[in-house]
Amino acid sequence: MDRMEPQAFADLLRQAGDKAYNFAYRLAGNEQDARDLVQEAFARALEHAGSYDPSRAFDSWLLKILHNIFLDGARRLAYRRTVSLDAPAPVEDSSWEDILPAKDISAADELIRRESIDMVQLALERLPAHYKAAVVLCDVEGLSYDDIARIMDVPVGTIRSRIHQGRLLARKAYEELERSGGRRQ
């Protein structure tokens, strides 16, 4: 692997380091895995530097690599919290109808109003990998749908769907956490 000049590497770190680490932490849910993800992402980015398109933002490219590594790891290790996208129901013991807006909207709304950041993060951890990545890139990193589509390498329409379904799943998980007193399962 080619090494970089100190200033060039410092520029890359400044541009993408914090964003990559935050994304990795939200995906992995813990510091050690986030560190491993970031290290591996930088290693692959520098290894395949020849395929980088300088007209595109480096941070988006790095996030794309990081996301792929995360998905590879999730598939390989069959993460407990990750389910197949082909599965008919995204949440165990529920269907898509279950996660559609509740009839009692004011109650659901009040639930969200009393949000705790920790609980929301726990809810986020429960999402299947694809939904989690889409929601994190949109709501945590504030990226546009086009950028997210490039990072996740899927059409924008798919991103629209994943972001919305991911939010519904996060809200559902949040409500379950509320009922169980915020305990991890």
Place this chain on the structure above:
Amino acid sequence: MNGHADGPDLSAYLDGALAPEPRARVELHMASCADCRAELDSLRHLKLALSAAPRRNMPADLALALERRFVTGAQPWYAALSRKRVWVPAGALAVAAMTVSLWLRSAATIEEIPLEPLLAAHARYSAEALVPEDNLVASNYSDQLSDLSDASESDLQ
């Protein structure tokens, strides 16, 4: 639009990602649908909660590890020991520690060796070492030996 607004449209509306035409359609529907307004509000609160989570910036030691791994001429951890910024405070600390140590040591020495017994011992040894000055002159000493020798011979005879 029949029933309620399409879910992904609501999320896209919230994210400012709808094209003008569908955006106008969603706004028209929400004007007369309290359920969809409430749903949009609920999604907005969720989005705010997610975005309000404190950001996790890259730890400094991880950035350093990346630099060592990927930067030309980056030095291993022990190379940091050769940097002036490490040795200056370390040297100052060592000098301070040595000064304190010597001060404590000298203070302890004064307490452990009392002066009076030392002087008494010196006087005693000086007294015991006193020898008549005449005996210290070689010729006198030879004469005394000669006298002793003569006396012995006469005694034998």
